[in-house]
Amino acid sequence: MSKGVSTSTDKNIVDLSRSHRNKAASKAVRVTRERLQYAKTGSPVFDRETLGMYVTAALQGAAVMPFMIVLVAGIGAYLDPGPELYIWALFSLTVHAANILILRRIQRSELTAENTPRWRRLLLVGQVAMGLAWAIFAMQSCSTCDGQSFMFYRGAVLLIVLSVTAMATMLLRQAVLFGFLPTVLALIYVAATHRQVLDIGMTAMFTTSLIFFVYVTSRLYQTTITLLSFQTEKDDLIAELEVAKSLSDEARRRAEEANLAKSRFLASMSHELRTPLNAILGFSEVMATEVLGPLNNPLYKEYSHDIHRSGQHLLNLINEILDLSRIEAGKYELNEDSVSLLELAEDCIGMVQLRAGAKNIKISQQFEPSMPLVWADEKAMRQVALNLLSNAVKFTPQGGEIMVRVGWTAGGGQYIAIKDNGPGIPEDEIPVVLSAFGQGSIAIKSAEQGTGLGLPIVQAILAKHGGEFKLKSKLREGTEVIAILPAVRVLQSLPAVEETRAVEPRRRHFA
Numbered sequence: 001m002s003k004g005v006s007t008s009t010d011k012n013i014v015d016l017s018r019s020h021r022n023k024a025a026s027k028a029v030r031v032t033r034e035r036l037q038y039a040k041t042g043s044p045v046f047d048r049e050t051l052g053m054y055v056t057a058a059l060q061g062a063a064v065m066p067f068m069i070v071l072v073a074g075i076g077a078y079l080d081p082g083p084e085l086y087i088w089a090l091f092s093l094t095v096h097a098a099n100i101l102i103l104r105r106i107q108r109s110e111l112t113a114e115n116t117p118r119w120r121r122l123l124l125v126g127q128v129a130m131g132l133a134w135a136i137f138a139m140q141s142c143s144t145c146d147g148q149s150f151m152f153y154r155g156a157v158l159l160i161v162l163s164v165t166a167m168a169t170m171l172l173r174q175a176v177l178f179g180f181l182p183t184v185l186a187l188i189y190v191a192a193t194h195r196q197v198l199d200i201g202m203t204a205m206f207t208t209s210l211i212f213f214v215y216v217t218s219r220l221y222q223t224t225i226t227l228l229s230f231q232t233e234k235d236d237l238i239a240e241l242e243v244a245k246s247l248s249d250e251a252r253r254r255a256e257e258a259n260l261a262k263s264r265f266l267a268s269m270s271h272e273l274r275t276p277l278n279a280i281l282g283f284s285e286v287m288a289t290e291v292l293g294p295l296n297n298p299l300y301k302e303y304s305h306d307i308h309r310s311g312q313h314l315l316n317l318i319n320e321i322l323d324l325s326r327i328e329a330g331k332y333e334l335n336e337d338s339v340s341l342l343e344l345a346e347d348c349i350g351m352v353q354l355r356a357g358a359k360n361i362k363i364s365q366q367f368e369p370s371m372p373l374v375w376a377d378e379k380a381m382r383q384v385a386l387n388l389l390s391n392a393v394k395f396t397p398q399g400g401e402i403m404v405r406v407g408w409t410a411g412g413g414q415y416i417a418i419k420d421n422g423p424g425i426p427e428d429e430i431p432v433v434l435s436a437f438g439q440g441s442i443a444i445k446s447a448e449q450g451t452g453l454g455l456p457i458v459q460a461i462l463a464k465h466g467g468e469f470k471l472k473s474k475l476r477e478g479t480e481v482i483a484i485l486p487a488v489r490v491l492q493s494l495p496a497v498e499e500t501r502a503v504e505p506r507r508r509h510f511a
Contacts, residue, residue: 046228048116050221054123054171055106061168062103065096065130068164072137072157079150080142088140092133099126123172127179134161134179135186148198155202158183159209166213170220177214184210263325273318277311284308320453323383327460334464338373338491339381341414345406348385352393360399368407373491374414380461381483387454388418388481395422395479412487413467419480425473434459434471458483465489 073089106119138158142150162180169175187203286292288304295301326332349363356363392402405417425433434455459469466486473479 046225046232047120048111048113049228050171050173050224051106051116051120051123052111053224054169055103057171058103058168059100059107062100064164064168066093068161069093069096075153076140079153080140084140088133088136091136092130095126095129095133099123099130102126120172124175124178127169127172127175128182131179131182134158135182138183138186139190151198151202155206158206162206162209162213166217170217171224173218173221176210176217180210274315277315277318281308281311281315284311320457323457324453324460327457332460332464334377334380336375336377339376339378340371340373341381341406341416341485342367342371344378344382345385345404345416348382348389349404351386352389355390356393356402359393359396361393361396362401364401364403366403366405366407371406371408371414374485375489375491376465376485377461380464384458384461384483385416387458388416388483391454391481392418392420392422392479396420397422409484409487412490413485414490415482415484417480417482419478421478424475424477424479425471426475427473430471430473 069089069092073085076085102119102122106123109115111119138154140154162176165179166176169179184203184207187199187206191199191203284304284307287295288301288308290301295304323332345367346365349365353363389402389404396402400421402421403417403419405415405419407415407417409415455469455471462469462483462485466488468484468486470482470484471479472482
């Protein structure tokens, strides 16, 4: 079966060429993408998220700073046995413990847009207090050791602490600057007091390092904000798409229910309309044929013919609507039997021959000889052939020609092809005429307009058989329609005679 034909009958009665898009989802994608592209990174809207991340990271690495303080105090005590470094270590540990208590309090409380600035200021005060502790360390001196070695030890400790603190407080804006600004001031004071080249050099180096780390942490903070922005916008996009999907599913469910209700309504109304319509057709035919006696006024006989002709047209319309509603409701069942496409095509040609003769249309035949039977619904396939032939006769001009072909497909199936030399169909209107109630511009201008249900019903019937429908048309050259049945529906004849001859000698032998 071709890719262009689906086994679902519902899909064959709509325009398959149109790309149905979810407008709600498309709008959500567009709005969210615009907000993502034009969002300002570093917005205070993410202060709460970054502060929460900082609190979590600081509590997880809470043991790093006490370890460094104890290590620094131990090495310093080895170089200078005085009590100054022990006092400094006790003060530093106290400040660090106070900062940890603040962090735990923040963790237990709920961060909101109102209290986030207050907690952030409190944490910056804690960083300033810790910076004062390191400023005190920067002012330490050693009277019993070499001045250069103690200065190297002091500078190395300050640089290591600066780098570790910068990485740890990356998510707390301006924490590095506030934390080590007292240390810079202390180094400047020492350099100005001692007026030694090493002190001045260490002050310049530490200040440069501080500026560098302030820049690095600022860039890292901006990167984090950007990632948070992307993550937030992605979550918003997913949420909006989920909402759009749910709305789309609900709309589709309601549309399916409405479609089913429509099909049931059409089926019920068609049955209700056919009963009085049959009476109208019967009585109008009795009047037109003057079965009960002649009509005194000839106009009455003409009116009877008009009533019968209009009623017949209305009955055909109701029958098509009924077939369509049964197909859409999934109630169309096939009554399959062995069918000859050759005989079926000949019968249908005979049915439309009178109408074709009235327009002086020649119907030619090109049939493959001795084609086997196919397993199909004869009534449904007859409806297919009649619909296609009626369309050809309807749109073929006076003195035109119609070619009917029945033959084999390349895949081993059988087909009925009908080609006319009518006005044709514009290429952009082919999807329209294949859709339910769709009519092209030429059909609308024609005096013999239809309902636009013939071709959709043909597609649905062929889809029920697992077949395929093709329509080829060129403007002002004509139209060709092809109804194809697959190879699996072809009934191949069995070589019964050969098998019988092969068995007979054995029977005689055993006899």
